[in-house]
Amino acid sequence: MKKIAIIGTGYVGLVSGAGLSEFGHHVICADIDQTKISKLESGKITIYEPGLEELIHKNVKAGRLRFSIDTASAIKSSDIIFIAVGTPQSENGEADLSAIKAVAINISNNLNSYKIISTKSTVPVGTGKWIESIIYSHNPQTKFDYVSNPEFLREGSSVKNFMHPDRIIIGTRSKKSSEIMKDVYHPLFINEPPLLDVSVETAEMIKYASNAFLALKISYINEIANLCEAVGADVHQVARAMGKDGRISPKFLHPGPGFGGSCFPKDTQALAAMGREQNSPLLTIESAIEANKKQNIRMIDKLETLVGRELKGLTIAVLGLSFKPETDDVRGAPSRLIVPKLLSLGAKINAYDPIASENFKLHYPEINYAHSWKNAVKEADACIILTEWNEFRGIDLTELKGLMKSPIVLDTKNILSMLNLEKLDFKYDNVGRKPSA
Numbered sequence: 517m518k519k520i521a522i523i524g525t526g527y528v529g530l531v532s533g534a535g536l537s538e539f540g541h542h543v544i545c546a547d548i549d550q551t552k553i554s555k556l557e558s559g560k561i562t563i564y565e566p567g568l569e570e571l572i573h574k575n576v577k578a579g580r581l582r583f584s585i586d587t588a589s590a591i592k593s594s595d596i597i598f599i600a601v602g603t604p605q606s607e608n609g610e611a612d613l614s615a616i617k618a619v620a621i622n623i624s625n626n627l628n629s630y631k632i633i634s635t636k637s638t639v640p641v642g643t644g645k646w647i648e649s650i651i652y653s654h655n656p657q658t659k660f661d662y663v664s665n666p667e668f669l670r671e672g673s674s675v676k677n678f679m680h681p682d683r684i685i686i687g688t689r690s691k692k693s694s695e696i697m698k699d700v701y702h703p704l705f706i707n708e709p710p711l712l713d714v715s716v717e718t719a720e721m722i723k724y725a726s727n728a729f730l731a732l733k734i735s736y737i738n739e740i741a742n743l744c745e746a747v748g749a750d751v752h753q754v755a756r757a758m759g760k761d762g763r764i765s766p767k768f769l770h771p772g773p774g775f776g777g778s779c780f781p782k783d784t785q786a787l788a789a790m791g792r793e794q795n796s797p798l799l800t801i802e803s804a805i806e807a808n809k810k811q812n813i814r815m816i817d818k819l820e821t822l823v824g825r826e827l828k829g830l831t832i833a834v835l836g837l838s839f840k841p842e843t844d845d846v847r848g849a850p851s852r853l854i855v856p857k858l859l860s861l862g863a864k865i866n867a868y869d870p871i872a873s874e875n876f877k878l879h880y881p882e883i884n885y886a887h888s889w890k891n892a893v894k895e896a897d898a899c900i901i902l903t904e905w906n907e908f909r910g911i912d913l914t915e916l917k918g919l920m921k922s923p924i925v926l927d928t929k930n931i932l933s934m935l936n937l938e939k940l941d942f943k944y945d946n947v948g949r950k951p952s953a
Protein backbone atom coordinates (compact mmCIF):
# COMPACT_ATOMS: atom_id res chain seq x y z
CA MET A 517 0.00 0.00 0.00
CA LYS A 518 1.20 3.53 -0.80
CA LYS A 519 1.84 6.57 1.33
CA ILE A 520 -0.14 9.37 -0.29
CA ALA A 521 -0.37 13.11 0.32
CA ILE A 522 -3.26 15.10 -1.09
CA ILE A 523 -2.47 18.80 -1.27
CA GLY A 524 -5.75 20.72 -1.26
CA THR A 525 -8.59 19.26 0.78
CA GLY A 526 -11.64 20.69 -0.96
CA TYR A 527 -14.34 18.77 -2.83
CA VAL A 528 -11.86 16.81 -4.96
CA GLY A 529 -9.09 16.44 -2.37
CA LEU A 530 -11.36 15.26 0.42
CA VAL A 531 -13.32 12.77 -1.67
CA SER A 532 -10.14 11.45 -3.35
CA GLY A 533 -8.34 11.21 -0.02
CA ALA A 534 -11.22 9.33 1.59
CA GLY A 535 -11.56 7.08 -1.48
CA LEU A 536 -7.84 6.27 -1.68
CA SER A 537 -7.72 5.45 2.04
CA GLU A 538 -10.68 3.13 1.53
CA PHE A 539 -8.51 1.29 -1.03
CA GLY A 540 -6.08 0.65 1.86
CA HIS A 541 -3.51 3.38 1.19
CA HIS A 542 -2.22 5.64 3.95
CA VAL A 543 -3.41 9.12 3.12
CA ILE A 544 -2.72 12.58 4.53
CA CYS A 545 -5.11 15.24 3.31
CA ALA A 546 -3.30 18.56 3.70
CA ASP A 547 -4.53 22.10 3.21
CA ILE A 548 -3.46 25.65 4.07
CA ASP A 549 -6.94 26.39 5.42
CA GLN A 550 -6.58 25.99 9.19
CA THR A 551 -10.34 26.17 9.83
CA LYS A 552 -11.01 23.39 7.35
CA ILE A 553 -8.31 21.11 8.76
CA SER A 554 -9.32 21.78 12.39
CA LYS A 555 -12.91 20.92 11.54
CA LEU A 556 -11.89 17.67 9.85
CA GLU A 557 -9.52 16.79 12.68
CA SER A 558 -12.35 17.21 15.16
CA GLY A 559 -14.45 14.70 13.21
CA LYS A 560 -16.68 17.24 11.45
CA ILE A 561 -17.30 17.28 7.75
CA THR A 562 -16.56 20.37 5.60
CA ILE A 563 -18.76 19.63 2.58
CA TYR A 564 -21.98 17.77 2.05
CA GLU A 565 -21.62 14.66 -0.12
CA PRO A 566 -23.75 11.54 0.29
CA GLY A 567 -21.72 8.79 1.97
CA LEU A 568 -18.62 10.91 2.55
CA GLU A 569 -18.90 11.41 6.29
CA GLU A 570 -19.20 7.68 6.95
CA LEU A 571 -16.27 6.94 4.62
CA ILE A 572 -14.06 9.48 6.38
CA HIS A 573 -14.94 8.31 9.88
CA LYS A 574 -14.34 4.69 8.94
CA ASN A 575 -10.88 5.34 7.49
CA VAL A 576 -9.78 7.78 10.19
CA LYS A 577 -10.73 5.15 12.75
CA ALA A 578 -8.75 2.54 10.83
CA GLY A 579 -5.70 4.83 10.96
CA ARG A 580 -5.46 5.16 7.17
CA LEU A 581 -6.65 8.75 6.83
CA ARG A 582 -5.55 11.91 8.60
CA PHE A 583 -5.61 15.64 8.07
CA SER A 584 -2.85 18.18 8.37
CA ILE A 585 -2.04 21.84 7.96
CA ASP A 586 1.63 20.88 7.61
CA THR A 587 1.84 20.47 3.83
CA ALA A 588 5.66 20.24 3.90
CA SER A 589 5.66 17.20 6.21
CA ALA A 590 2.85 15.61 4.21
CA ILE A 591 4.99 15.91 1.07
CA LYS A 592 8.16 14.63 2.76
CA SER A 593 6.51 11.57 4.26
CA SER A 594 4.68 10.43 1.10
CA ASP A 595 5.56 8.45 -2.03
CA ILE A 596 2.81 9.96 -4.14
CA ILE A 597 1.59 13.54 -4.01
CA PHE A 598 -1.72 14.48 -5.53
CA ILE A 599 -2.32 18.14 -6.27
CA ALA A 600 -6.00 18.99 -5.78
CA VAL A 601 -6.04 22.77 -5.30
CA GLY A 602 -8.50 25.07 -7.03
CA THR A 603 -7.98 26.46 -10.53
CA PRO A 604 -10.61 29.22 -10.65
CA GLN A 605 -11.33 31.44 -13.60
CA SER A 606 -9.16 34.53 -13.90
CA GLU A 607 -10.26 37.88 -15.36
CA ASN A 608 -9.45 36.93 -18.98
CA GLY A 609 -11.17 33.54 -18.77
CA GLU A 610 -7.96 31.55 -18.39
CA ALA A 611 -7.48 29.21 -15.43
CA ASP A 612 -5.80 30.92 -12.47
CA LEU A 613 -2.83 28.70 -11.68
CA SER A 614 -1.47 30.60 -8.70
CA ALA A 615 -2.39 27.86 -6.19
CA ILE A 616 -0.84 25.23 -8.50
CA LYS A 617 2.37 27.28 -8.64
CA ALA A 618 2.48 27.65 -4.85
CA VAL A 619 2.09 23.88 -4.45
CA ALA A 620 4.76 23.15 -7.10
CA ILE A 621 7.23 25.36 -5.21
CA ASN A 622 6.25 23.75 -1.92
CA ILE A 623 6.82 20.29 -3.41
CA SER A 624 10.20 21.27 -4.88
CA ASN A 625 11.32 22.52 -1.46
CA ASN A 626 10.34 19.28 0.23
CA LEU A 627 11.29 16.55 -2.25
CA ASN A 628 13.50 14.38 -0.09
CA SER A 629 13.30 11.21 -2.26
CA TYR A 630 11.89 9.95 -5.56
CA LYS A 631 8.15 10.69 -5.69
CA ILE A 632 5.24 10.70 -8.08
CA ILE A 633 3.69 14.11 -8.45
CA SER A 634 0.22 13.84 -9.86
CA THR A 635 -2.27 16.56 -10.67
CA LYS A 636 -5.98 15.97 -10.09
CA SER A 637 -6.89 19.64 -10.48
CA THR A 638 -8.21 20.61 -13.89
CA VAL A 639 -5.34 22.43 -15.57
CA PRO A 640 -4.74 23.73 -19.11
CA VAL A 641 -2.65 21.69 -21.49
CA GLY A 642 1.00 22.44 -20.85
CA THR A 643 0.61 22.87 -17.09
CA GLY A 644 2.29 19.52 -16.40
CA LYS A 645 5.39 20.68 -18.25
CA TRP A 646 5.26 23.98 -16.39
CA ILE A 647 5.02 22.24 -13.00
CA GLU A 648 8.00 20.05 -13.92
CA SER A 649 10.03 23.11 -14.90
CA ILE A 650 9.15 24.92 -11.65
CA ILE A 651 10.27 21.93 -9.60
CA TYR A 652 13.50 21.47 -11.58
CA SER A 653 14.35 25.16 -11.43
CA HIS A 654 13.98 25.19 -7.64
CA ASN A 655 15.55 21.81 -7.08
CA PRO A 656 17.76 20.73 -10.05
CA GLN A 657 19.01 17.52 -8.37
CA THR A 658 15.57 16.19 -7.73
CA LYS A 659 14.13 12.89 -8.94
CA PHE A 660 10.40 12.58 -9.60
CA ASP A 661 7.89 11.57 -12.22
CA TYR A 662 4.99 13.76 -13.18
CA VAL A 663 1.54 12.29 -13.83
CA SER A 664 -1.66 13.94 -14.99
CA ASN A 665 -4.59 12.11 -13.39
CA PRO A 666 -7.63 14.33 -13.98
CA GLU A 667 -10.61 13.81 -11.71
CA PHE A 668 -14.09 13.16 -13.12
CA LEU A 669 -16.12 12.91 -9.92
CA ARG A 670 -19.52 14.57 -9.95
CA GLU A 671 -20.64 16.54 -6.95
CA GLY A 672 -23.75 15.06 -5.38
CA SER A 673 -22.58 11.53 -6.15
CA SER A 674 -18.82 11.91 -5.92
CA VAL A 675 -18.14 9.06 -3.50
CA LYS A 676 -19.97 6.70 -5.81
CA ASN A 677 -18.16 8.09 -8.85
CA PHE A 678 -14.78 7.76 -7.16
CA MET A 679 -15.44 4.13 -6.25
CA HIS A 680 -17.00 3.28 -9.64
CA PRO A 681 -15.32 5.54 -12.19
CA ASP A 682 -16.30 5.50 -15.88
CA ARG A 683 -12.60 5.68 -16.71
CA ILE A 684 -9.26 6.39 -15.11
CA ILE A 685 -6.92 8.59 -17.10
CA ILE A 686 -3.23 8.26 -16.42
CA GLY A 687 -1.06 10.72 -18.32
CA THR A 688 2.59 9.86 -17.88
CA ARG A 689 6.02 10.15 -19.47
CA SER A 690 7.47 6.92 -18.05
CA LYS A 691 6.52 3.27 -17.72
CA LYS A 692 7.59 3.31 -14.07
CA SER A 693 5.13 6.06 -13.09
CA SER A 694 2.35 4.45 -15.09
CA GLU A 695 2.87 1.17 -13.20
CA ILE A 696 2.89 2.94 -9.82
CA MET A 697 -0.37 4.73 -10.67
CA LYS A 698 -1.95 1.44 -11.71
CA ASP A 699 -1.01 0.10 -8.26
CA VAL A 700 -2.73 3.06 -6.64
CA TYR A 701 -5.99 2.26 -8.44
CA HIS A 702 -5.54 -1.50 -8.33
CA PRO A 703 -8.44 -2.15 -5.90
CA LEU A 704 -10.80 -0.77 -8.53
CA PHE A 705 -9.74 -3.21 -11.21
CA ILE A 706 -12.17 -5.85 -10.02
CA ASN A 707 -14.88 -3.71 -11.67
CA GLU A 708 -12.65 -3.32 -14.74
CA PRO A 709 -13.00 0.42 -15.31
CA PRO A 710 -11.26 1.45 -18.53
CA LEU A 711 -7.80 2.66 -17.67
CA LEU A 712 -6.38 4.88 -20.36
CA ASP A 713 -2.62 5.26 -20.48
CA VAL A 714 -1.91 8.46 -22.37
CA SER A 715 0.57 11.34 -22.50
CA VAL A 716 0.43 14.12 -19.92
CA GLU A 717 -0.83 16.59 -22.52
CA THR A 718 -3.53 14.22 -23.78
CA ALA A 719 -4.74 13.61 -20.22
CA GLU A 720 -4.97 17.36 -19.63
CA MET A 721 -6.98 17.79 -22.81
CA ILE A 722 -9.33 14.85 -22.08
CA LYS A 723 -10.63 16.58 -18.96
CA TYR A 724 -11.43 19.88 -20.70
CA ALA A 725 -12.81 18.23 -23.82
CA SER A 726 -15.16 16.09 -21.67
CA ASN A 727 -16.46 18.89 -19.45
CA ALA A 728 -16.91 21.33 -22.32
CA PHE A 729 -18.80 18.71 -24.33
CA LEU A 730 -21.29 18.22 -21.49
CA ALA A 731 -21.73 21.98 -21.13
CA LEU A 732 -22.25 22.21 -24.89
CA LYS A 733 -24.93 19.53 -24.69
CA ILE A 734 -26.77 21.50 -22.01
CA SER A 735 -26.62 24.73 -23.98
CA TYR A 736 -27.84 22.85 -27.04
CA ILE A 737 -30.91 21.40 -25.32
CA ASN A 738 -31.61 24.78 -23.71
CA GLU A 739 -31.69 26.41 -27.13
CA ILE A 740 -33.87 23.60 -28.48
CA ALA A 741 -36.16 24.15 -25.45
CA ASN A 742 -36.43 27.84 -26.24
CA LEU A 743 -37.34 27.02 -29.81
CA CYS A 744 -39.86 24.44 -28.59
CA GLU A 745 -41.58 27.23 -26.67
CA ALA A 746 -41.75 29.35 -29.80
CA VAL A 747 -43.18 26.60 -32.03
CA GLY A 748 -45.38 24.84 -29.46
CA ALA A 749 -43.35 21.62 -29.10
CA ASP A 750 -42.54 19.82 -25.83
CA VAL A 751 -38.81 19.62 -25.13
CA HIS A 752 -39.22 16.68 -22.75
CA GLN A 753 -40.65 14.54 -25.47
CA VAL A 754 -38.04 15.84 -27.92
CA ALA A 755 -35.16 15.07 -25.50
CA ARG A 756 -36.56 11.66 -24.62
CA ALA A 757 -36.80 10.68 -28.26
CA MET A 758 -33.34 12.08 -29.01
CA GLY A 759 -31.88 10.13 -26.08
CA LYS A 760 -33.16 6.84 -27.47
CA ASP A 761 -30.50 7.20 -30.15
CA GLY A 762 -27.43 5.53 -28.67
CA ARG A 763 -25.18 8.00 -30.50
CA ILE A 764 -26.81 10.88 -28.59
CA SER A 765 -27.59 9.29 -25.14
CA PRO A 766 -30.28 10.68 -22.82
CA LYS A 767 -27.79 12.18 -20.36
CA PHE A 768 -27.35 15.94 -20.13
CA LEU A 769 -30.44 16.61 -22.21
CA HIS A 770 -32.35 18.34 -19.41
CA PRO A 771 -33.19 21.95 -20.13
CA GLY A 772 -33.02 24.52 -17.36
CA PRO A 773 -31.74 27.93 -16.29
CA GLY A 774 -28.26 27.32 -17.73
CA PHE A 775 -25.29 25.19 -16.72
CA GLY A 776 -23.47 26.11 -13.52
CA GLY A 777 -21.32 24.67 -10.79
CA SER A 778 -17.67 25.02 -9.93
CA CYS A 779 -16.46 23.37 -13.16
CA PHE A 780 -18.46 23.88 -16.36
CA PRO A 781 -18.47 27.70 -16.40
CA LYS A 782 -14.75 28.02 -15.70
CA ASP A 783 -13.66 25.00 -17.74
CA THR A 784 -15.52 26.13 -20.87
CA GLN A 785 -13.95 29.58 -20.46
CA ALA A 786 -10.48 28.10 -19.97
CA LEU A 787 -10.81 25.82 -23.00
CA ALA A 788 -12.07 28.69 -25.14
CA ALA A 789 -9.15 30.84 -23.92
CA MET A 790 -6.74 28.00 -24.78
CA GLY A 791 -8.21 27.80 -28.28
CA ARG A 792 -7.85 31.55 -28.83
CA GLU A 793 -4.27 31.50 -27.56
CA GLN A 794 -3.35 28.63 -29.87
CA ASN A 795 -5.10 30.32 -32.80
CA SER A 796 -7.40 27.32 -32.96
CA PRO A 797 -10.70 28.84 -31.84
CA LEU A 798 -13.46 26.67 -30.41
CA LEU A 799 -16.48 28.34 -31.93
CA THR A 800 -18.90 25.72 -30.59
CA ILE A 801 -17.72 26.29 -27.02
CA GLU A 802 -17.70 30.08 -27.38
CA SER A 803 -21.33 29.82 -28.52
CA ALA A 804 -22.27 27.46 -25.68
CA ILE A 805 -20.91 30.02 -23.20
CA GLU A 806 -22.87 32.81 -24.86
CA ALA A 807 -26.07 30.74 -25.00
CA ASN A 808 -25.66 29.96 -21.30
CA LYS A 809 -25.42 33.64 -20.34
CA LYS A 810 -28.62 34.34 -22.30
CA GLN A 811 -30.41 31.40 -20.68
CA ASN A 812 -29.87 32.90 -17.26
CA ILE A 813 -31.25 36.27 -18.27
CA ARG A 814 -34.15 34.53 -19.99
CA MET A 815 -35.33 33.23 -16.60
CA ILE A 816 -35.68 36.80 -15.31
CA ASP A 817 -37.62 37.80 -18.44
CA LYS A 818 -39.89 34.80 -17.96
CA LEU A 819 -40.57 35.74 -14.36
CA GLU A 820 -41.37 39.33 -15.27
CA THR A 821 -43.72 38.16 -18.01
CA LEU A 822 -45.46 35.73 -15.66
CA VAL A 823 -45.93 38.32 -12.95
CA GLY A 824 -47.07 40.87 -15.53
CA ARG A 825 -45.53 43.87 -13.81
CA GLU A 826 -42.14 45.06 -12.61
CA LEU A 827 -40.68 43.01 -9.76
CA LYS A 828 -39.92 46.02 -7.54
CA GLY A 829 -41.40 45.54 -4.10
CA LEU A 830 -42.58 41.98 -4.76
CA THR A 831 -41.61 38.99 -2.62
CA ILE A 832 -40.09 36.18 -4.66
CA ALA A 833 -39.60 32.74 -3.14
CA VAL A 834 -36.44 31.12 -4.49
CA LEU A 835 -36.42 27.34 -4.05
CA GLY A 836 -32.99 25.79 -4.56
CA LEU A 837 -29.65 27.56 -4.23
CA SER A 838 -27.10 24.80 -4.93
CA PHE A 839 -26.09 24.24 -8.55
CA LYS A 840 -27.59 20.76 -8.43
CA PRO A 841 -29.27 18.47 -5.91
CA GLU A 842 -27.36 16.53 -3.22
CA THR A 843 -24.62 19.13 -2.86
CA ASP A 844 -24.14 22.26 -0.77
CA ASP A 845 -21.93 23.80 -3.45
CA VAL A 846 -23.23 27.15 -4.71
CA ARG A 847 -20.19 28.01 -6.84
CA GLY A 848 -21.36 29.08 -10.29
CA ALA A 849 -24.95 28.11 -9.48
CA PRO A 850 -27.73 29.81 -11.51
CA SER A 851 -28.95 31.21 -8.15
CA ARG A 852 -25.73 33.23 -7.92
CA LEU A 853 -26.75 35.19 -11.03
CA ILE A 854 -30.52 35.16 -10.67
CA VAL A 855 -30.78 36.26 -7.00
CA PRO A 856 -28.60 39.40 -7.41
CA LYS A 857 -30.52 40.28 -10.58
CA LEU A 858 -33.83 39.98 -8.71
CA LEU A 859 -32.41 42.13 -5.89
CA SER A 860 -31.25 44.76 -8.37
CA LEU A 861 -34.81 44.87 -9.74
CA GLY A 862 -36.06 45.67 -6.24
CA ALA A 863 -37.55 42.27 -5.35
CA LYS A 864 -37.49 40.89 -1.83
CA ILE A 865 -36.14 37.32 -1.64
CA ASN A 866 -37.26 34.47 0.59
CA ALA A 867 -34.83 31.64 -0.17
CA TYR A 868 -34.82 28.01 0.81
CA ASP A 869 -32.43 25.17 0.07
CA PRO A 870 -32.29 21.85 1.97
CA ILE A 871 -28.54 22.21 2.65
CA ALA A 872 -26.90 25.02 0.68
CA SER A 873 -28.33 28.07 2.50
CA GLU A 874 -25.31 28.49 4.78
CA ASN A 875 -22.93 28.62 1.82
CA PHE A 876 -25.20 31.02 -0.07
CA LYS A 877 -25.48 33.25 3.00
CA LEU A 878 -21.73 33.88 2.81
CA HIS A 879 -22.37 35.73 -0.46
CA TYR A 880 -25.85 37.16 0.15
CA PRO A 881 -26.41 37.71 3.87
CA GLU A 882 -29.09 40.33 3.16
CA ILE A 883 -31.86 38.05 1.86
CA ASN A 884 -34.33 36.07 4.00
CA TYR A 885 -33.53 32.42 4.55
CA ALA A 886 -36.43 30.12 5.32
CA HIS A 887 -36.18 26.75 7.07
CA SER A 888 -38.62 25.02 4.75
CA TRP A 889 -40.14 25.55 1.33
CA LYS A 890 -43.44 26.25 3.05
CA ASN A 891 -41.95 29.15 4.99
CA ALA A 892 -40.24 30.48 1.88
CA VAL A 893 -43.42 30.65 -0.21
CA LYS A 894 -45.65 32.10 2.55
CA GLU A 895 -47.25 35.31 1.20
CA ALA A 896 -44.86 35.28 -1.79
CA ASP A 897 -45.95 37.03 -4.98
CA ALA A 898 -44.17 34.45 -7.11
CA CYS A 899 -41.98 31.39 -6.72
CA ILE A 900 -39.00 30.31 -8.82
CA ILE A 901 -37.54 26.80 -8.62
CA LEU A 902 -33.81 26.72 -9.43
CA THR A 903 -32.67 23.27 -8.21
CA GLU A 904 -34.40 19.93 -8.77
CA TRP A 905 -34.22 18.72 -5.16
CA ASN A 906 -36.51 15.72 -4.61
CA GLU A 907 -38.18 17.69 -1.84
CA PHE A 908 -39.46 20.16 -4.44
CA ARG A 909 -40.66 17.43 -6.79
CA GLY A 910 -43.01 16.38 -4.01
CA ILE A 911 -44.47 19.82 -3.28
CA ASP A 912 -48.21 19.63 -2.61
CA LEU A 913 -49.51 22.15 -5.13
CA THR A 914 -52.78 22.75 -3.26
CA GLU A 915 -50.78 23.64 -0.17
CA LEU A 916 -48.43 25.79 -2.24
CA LYS A 917 -51.35 27.73 -3.67
CA GLY A 918 -52.85 28.20 -0.22
CA LEU A 919 -49.61 29.61 1.17
CA MET A 920 -48.72 32.03 -1.63
CA LYS A 921 -50.16 35.51 -2.02
CA SER A 922 -50.61 34.80 -5.73
CA PRO A 923 -50.18 31.39 -7.35
CA ILE A 924 -47.37 32.16 -9.78
CA VAL A 925 -44.59 29.61 -10.36
CA LEU A 926 -41.57 29.58 -12.65
CA ASP A 927 -40.34 25.99 -12.70
CA THR A 928 -36.93 26.30 -14.40
CA LYS A 929 -36.22 22.60 -13.79
CA ASN A 930 -39.51 21.28 -15.17
CA ILE A 931 -40.23 19.18 -12.09
CA LEU A 932 -43.83 20.10 -11.34
CA SER A 933 -46.82 18.55 -13.08
CA MET A 934 -48.17 20.95 -15.69
CA LEU A 935 -51.50 19.16 -15.55
CA ASN A 936 -51.87 19.74 -11.81
CA LEU A 937 -50.67 23.33 -12.05
CA GLU A 938 -53.30 23.94 -14.69
CA LYS A 939 -56.03 22.19 -12.70
CA LEU A 940 -55.29 24.47 -9.75
CA ASP A 941 -55.26 27.61 -11.92
CA PHE A 942 -51.64 28.47 -11.30
CA LYS A 943 -49.99 31.03 -13.55
CA TYR A 944 -46.86 29.10 -14.43
CA ASP A 945 -44.02 28.70 -16.86
CA ASN A 946 -41.09 26.33 -17.33
CA VAL A 947 -38.34 25.74 -19.87
CA GLY A 948 -39.41 24.36 -23.21
CA ARG A 949 -42.88 23.12 -22.32
CA LYS A 950 -45.47 25.70 -23.19
CA PRO A 951 -48.78 24.99 -21.46
CA SER A 952 -50.35 24.73 -24.90
CA ALA A 953 -47.98 21.90 -25.94
Ligand SMILES: NC(=O)c1ccc[n+]([C@@H]2O[C@H](COP(=O)([O-])OP(=O)(O)OC[C@H]3O[C@@H](n4cnc5c(N)ncnc54)[C@H](O)[C@@H]3O)[C@@H](O)[C@H]2O)c1
Nearest residue numbers: 524525526527528547548549601602603615618637638667
Ligand atom coordinates in the same frame (compact mmCIF):
# COMPACT_ATOMS: atom_id res chain seq x y z
N1 LIG B 1 -15.51 20.12 -7.62
C1 LIG B 1 -15.64 19.23 -8.59
O1 LIG B 1 -16.70 18.66 -8.83
C2 LIG B 1 -14.45 18.88 -9.45
C3 LIG B 1 -14.48 17.73 -10.23
C4 LIG B 1 -13.36 17.41 -11.00
C5 LIG B 1 -12.27 18.25 -11.01
N2 LIG B 1 -12.28 19.39 -10.25
C6 LIG B 1 -11.08 20.24 -10.25
O2 LIG B 1 -10.34 19.95 -9.07
C7 LIG B 1 -9.71 21.14 -8.57
C8 LIG B 1 -10.14 21.39 -7.15
O3 LIG B 1 -11.53 21.63 -7.15
P1 LIG B 1 -12.36 21.68 -5.78
O4 LIG B 1 -13.77 21.85 -6.16
O5 LIG B 1 -11.96 20.54 -4.94
O6 LIG B 1 -11.78 23.03 -5.15
P2 LIG B 1 -11.95 23.55 -3.65
O7 LIG B 1 -11.89 25.03 -3.74
O8 LIG B 1 -13.11 22.91 -3.01
O9 LIG B 1 -10.65 23.01 -2.90
C9 LIG B 1 -9.37 23.51 -3.13
C10 LIG B 1 -8.60 23.44 -1.81
O10 LIG B 1 -7.23 23.77 -2.06
C11 LIG B 1 -6.76 24.47 -0.91
N3 LIG B 1 -5.52 25.18 -1.28
C12 LIG B 1 -5.38 26.31 -2.00
N4 LIG B 1 -4.08 26.64 -2.11
C13 LIG B 1 -3.38 25.68 -1.44
C14 LIG B 1 -2.01 25.46 -1.20
N5 LIG B 1 -1.09 26.28 -1.70
N6 LIG B 1 -1.65 24.36 -0.48
C15 LIG B 1 -2.59 23.53 0.02
N7 LIG B 1 -3.90 23.69 -0.19
C16 LIG B 1 -4.30 24.75 -0.90
C17 LIG B 1 -7.91 25.37 -0.53
O11 LIG B 1 -7.79 25.85 0.79
C18 LIG B 1 -9.09 24.44 -0.77
O12 LIG B 1 -9.42 23.74 0.41
C19 LIG B 1 -10.09 22.24 -9.56
O13 LIG B 1 -9.09 22.34 -10.53
C20 LIG B 1 -11.36 21.73 -10.18
O14 LIG B 1 -11.58 22.24 -11.47
C21 LIG B 1 -13.33 19.70 -9.45
